[in-house]
Amino acid sequence: MSDVNSGPENEDEIELVEFETVGTDADGNIVIDDVVVATDALGHVIATDETVAVIDAHGDAVIDETVSVVGEDGELHVLEEDVAVLEADE
Secondary structure, eight states: OOOOOOSGGGTTOOEEEEEEEEEEOTTSOEEEEEEEEEEOTTSOEEEEEEEEEEEOTTSOEEEEEEEEEEOTTSSEEEEEEEEEEEOOOO
C-alpha cells in the first residue's frame, strides 16, 4: 500500500507539516520559531503560519505570528500579522 496522495479521491487533501527551531540571538534571548506549512495533494505550499517568540532574561516575551496564503500569482501574501508583548510579573 502506498502513502502517495494521487488520484481524484485525494485532490482536495491538505497536509500540514510543522517545523520548530529553538536557539539564542546575539543578545542572549531565547528565540523559538514555529512554522506550520499547508500543502495541497501535489505538494504545493498553499499557506503558512509562522510564530516567532523571543524571551529575554527577565521573562518578558514578544510573540509575532504571521499567517500567509498563496495568491493567484503563486506568491505567498500576508493575510494577518499579530504582535503581542508580554511582560513578566515582578
